[in-house]
Amino acid sequence: MKPFIDPDEIWEFIRTRPATKEQVRDIIAKSLDKNRLTLAETAVLINATDQDLIEEIKQGARKLKEKVYGQRIVLFAPLYIGNLCTNNCAYCGFKASNKQLKRVTLDHDDLVCQVKALEDSGQKRLILVFGEHPQYDAKFIADSVRTVYAVKSGPGEIRRVNINAAPLDIDGFRIIKDSKIGTYQIFQETYHEETYAKVHLGGLKRNYEWRLTALDRAQEAGIDDVGIGALFGLYDWRFEVLGLVRHTNHFEAVYNVGPHTISFPRIQYASQLNIDKSHLVSNDAFTRLVAILRLAVPYTGLILTAREPANIRDEIMQFGVSQIDGGTNIELGGYAKKKNNAEQDIDLEQFQINDNRSLNEIMNELMDQKYIPSFCTACYRLGRTGEHFMEFSVPGFIKRFCQPNALMTMVEYLEDYAPAETKVKGYALLKEKLDEIDDAAFREKLIGKINQIKEGQRDLYF
Ligand code: SAM
Ligand code: SF4
Numbered sequence: 373m374k375p376f377i378d379p380d381e382i383w384e385f386i387r388t389r390p391a392t393k394e395q396v397r398d399i400i401a402k403s404l405d406k407n408r409l410t411l412a413e414t415a416v417l418i419n420a421t422d423q424d425l426i427e428e429i430k431q432g433a434r435k436l437k438e439k440v441y442g443q444r445i446v447l448f449a450p451l452y453i454g455n456l457c458t459n460n461c462a463y464c465g466f467k468a469s470n471k472q473l474k475r476v477t478l479d480h481d482d483l484v485c486q487v488k489a490l491e492d493s494g495q496k497r498l499i500l501v502f503g504e505h506p507q508y509d510a511k512f513i514a515d516s517v518r519t520v521y522a523v524k525s526g527p528g529e530i531r532r533v534n535i536n537a538a539p540l541d542i543d544g545f546r547i548i549k550d551s552k553i554g555t556y557q558i559f560q561e562t563y564h565e566e567t568y569a570k571v572h573l574g575g576l577k578r579n580y581e582w583r584l585t586a587l588d589r590a591q592e593a594g595i596d597d598v599g600i601g602a603l604f605g606l607y608d609w610r611f612e613v614l615g616l617v618r619h620t621n622h623f624e625a626v627y628n629v630g631p632h633t634i635s636f637p638r639i640q641y642a643s644q645l646n647i648d649k650s651h652l653v654s655n656d657a658f659t660r661l662v663a664i665l666r667l668a669v670p671y672t673g674l675i676l677t678a679r680e681p682a683n684i685r686d687e688i689m690q691f692g693v694s695q696i697d698g699g700t701n702i703e704l705g706g707y708a709k710k711k712n713n714a715e716q717d718i719d720l721e722q723f724q725i726n727d728n729r730s731l732n733e734i735m736n737e738l739m740d741q742k743y744i745p746s747f748c749t750a751c752y753r754l755g756r757t758g759e760h761f762m763e764f765s766v767p768g769f770i771k772r773f774c775q776p777n778a779l780m781t782m783v784e785y786l787e788d789y790a791p792a793e794t795k796v797k798g799y800a801l802l803k804e805k806l807d808e809i810d811d812a813a814f815r816e817k818l819i820g821k822i823n824q825i826k827e828g829q830r831d832l833y834f
Contacts, residue, residue: 375581375584376584376618376619376621376622377563377565377584377615377618377619379564379565379566379611381411382411382563382611382614382615382618383611385411385412385414385415385614386415386418386419386610386611386614388415389412389415389416389419390416390419391416391417391419391420391421391422391425393422393425395416396416396417396420396425396428396429397428399413399416399417399667400428400429400432400667403432403436403667403668403670404432404435404436404439406440406670406671407670408620408624408630408668408669408670408671409617409667409668409669411614411617411618411621413668414613414614414617414664414668415610415614417429417664417667417668418610418613418614418664426660429660429663429664429667430659430660430663430691432663432667433662433663433664433666433667433691433692434663434690434691434692436666436667436670436692437666437690437691437692440670440671440763440770441692441694441763441770442744442770442771442774442775443742443743443744444694444743444744444745444746444748444770444774444775444778445689445693445694445695445696445738445743445744445745445746446497446673446694446695446696446746446747446748446778447495447497447695447696447697447698447731447734447735447745447746447747448495448497448498448499448532448534448695448696448697448698449490449495449497449498449499449697449698449699449700449707449731450498450499450500450501450536450677450697450700450702451486451487451490451498451499451500451501451520451707452500452501452502452702452703452704452706452721452722453477453478453483453500453501453502453508453516454476454477454478454502454503454505454507454508454704455473455475455476455477455503455704455720455722456475456477456503456505456507456508457503457504457505457575458504458505458506458574458575458576459503459504459572459574459575459576459577459578460572460573460574460575461561461571461572461573461577462570462571462572462573462645462646462647463561463571463603463605463606463639463642463645463646463647463723464642464722464723465642465643465644465645465718465719465721465722465723466503466722467573467644468574468575469573469574469644470643470644472643472644472719473643473644473719473720474704474719474720476704476705476720477507477508477704478704478705480519482705482708483516483519483520484519484523485705485708486705486707486708487519487520487523487525487530488523488525488528488708489707489708490530490699490707491523491524491525491526491528491529491530492525492526492528492789493699493707493730493731493732493789494528494731494732494735494747494785494788494789494790495528495530495699495731495747496529496530496531496532496747496749496781497530497531497532497533497534497554497747497749498520498530498532498533498534499533499534499535499536499555499557499697500513500516500517500520500533500534500535500536500537501536501537501702501722502535502536502537502538504537504538504575504576504577508537508538509544510540510543510544510545510547510548511547513535513537513547513548513551514547514548514550514551515551517533517535517548517551517552517553518551520533521533521552526788527784527788527830528788529831531747531749531752531753531831532554532749532752532753533552533553533554534553534554534555534556534557534599535548535553535555535556535557536557536558536559536599537556537558538558538576538577539558539582539583539586539589540586540589540590541589542589542592542593543593544593545589545590545592545593545594545595546593546594548593548595549593549594549595553595553597554597554749554752555597555598555599555632555633556587556590556595556597556598556599557598557599557600557601557633557635558583558586558587558598558599558600558601559600559601559602559603559635559637560583560584560600560601560602560615560619561583561602561603561606562602562603562606562607562612562615563584563602563607563611563612563614563615563616563618563619564606564607564608564611564612564615565580567606567607568580570648571606571647584619587600587623587631588626591623591626591627596627596629597632597752598623598631598632599631599632599633599634599635599675600616600619600620600631600633600634600635601616601634601635601636601637601675602615602616602636603637603638603639604636604637604638604639604653604658604661605638605639605647605649605651605652605653606639606647606651607651608651609651609653609657609658609661613661613664613665613668616634616636616665616669617665617668617669619631620634620669620672630669630671630672631672632672632673633672633673633674633675633694633695634665634669634672634673634674634675635674635675635677636658636661636662636665636674636675636676637677637679638652638653638658638679638680639652639723640679640723640724640725640726641718641723641724642718642721642722642723642724643718643719643721645723655684658684658688659687659688659691662674662676662688662691662692662693663691663692666691666692671763673694673695674692674693674694674695675693675694675695675696676688676689676693676695676696677696677697677700677725678696678697678698678700678725678726678727678728679723679724679725679726679727680726680727681726681727682726682727682729682737685727686737686741689743696734698729698730698731698734698735699729699730699731699732699734700725700727700728702721702722702723702725703716703717703720703721704720704721706720732789732790732791732794735785735790735794735798736793736794736797739794739797739798739801740797742801742804744775744778744779744782744801744805745778745782745785746774746777746778746781746782747781747782747784747785748774748777748778748780748781748833749833750773750777750833750834751773753833754833771809772814772834773834775805776814776818776821776834777833777834779802779805779806779818779822780818780821780822780825780832780833782798782801782802783798783802783822783825783826784825784830784831785798786798786799787825787826802822806818806819
């Protein structure tokens, strides 16, 4: 395969596309018209350093979110299955050379216990996370997925299992596909090959190309729902943003569909963290880059995790984030321990998280800000792959499908898991959102389904 990341080309775009006010405005308008941006256009947004222009970019991203996606935020939780790892990534607490780390792999009973605890808090969507180790082969990952789907606790069930694990070969991806995963996520970490070599100091992950082409192999194995990401702080953020956009273009050109999601983790404190700190990304640059990504790939889901503190998450969500994790605990076996999420044991975890709010606290805060928290999994279950693409490209899709489905999953949460106060708040929000529906017949239909949920039916969707 011809390499699709050319560092000289990326730097050339950054060097040669200065931002003028007119250009920035035209580019924002193009995105608001629901067109994806080219690398050259994205470079112009990256080069905007004037405060007023940056503000216009942020406003553009906010408008795009309102216009296209509405007020839903999809919730999920990460579940770490095992922290054995044969690689030596300088930024990661799981690196093989970290002798301080307590190594744990959940066995079947541990896994069931974790999933029960997650279901009992109201979660419906998980991402399973693995170190890279021969023990965590495709079969092990697929078995973990099947175990998770099989666990039912009261009205609780996990309806979508995503994966974040090492690259596999095509046969491996086929094994995973059979277990009915949602998205397979692999972050390139850095698209800059020279930096990649500096921070990946041992193990299979040293092979930049094997990782860069991993999701192509997933596609060949029939997994068309993939997530990409860059770990911000390893190299210049401007380069990484263009790397992500280039990776997206590549998928579109070859498979006719972009990645389902883009993640943009920032490096956090970790046990035995050992990195050059010169590229760490400030809060201002981070906000800018999320707004630029939103405008550059307007139809791709953006994921913002609990690595970031609550105030940054609240601020950045408005620029077009579509998914966040809630009630996050990344300690191996942490969910069943029932201790406060804030008490982290850094020698059992990959890195420090900074948003320790429980799922219920996050639900409350989302509702306070008039977001509709959603656990919807309808597209995936009905074979409508690329849910974010549907939302974006099918006129009226959000009104007819996403928003009502979000409300129904919110009502399930209110009925099954919410404390009284949350329930009152949630039903008030529901009333507001129902009143906003113009089509009376459709509103009645939705109210009918909501009443069925109140009477005990579950898993209803359009
Ligand atoms: N071991 C697999 C791999 O490397 O692809 C699974 C991924 S790892 C468990 C999940 C992601 O966490 C990594 O891809 C990396 O981007 C991110 N990560 C690692 N160390 C981090 C740190 N110190 N702060 C924030 N994110 C980190
Ligand atoms: Fe292992 Fe992944 Fe951590 Fe690298 S990032 S040390 S591969 S768990």
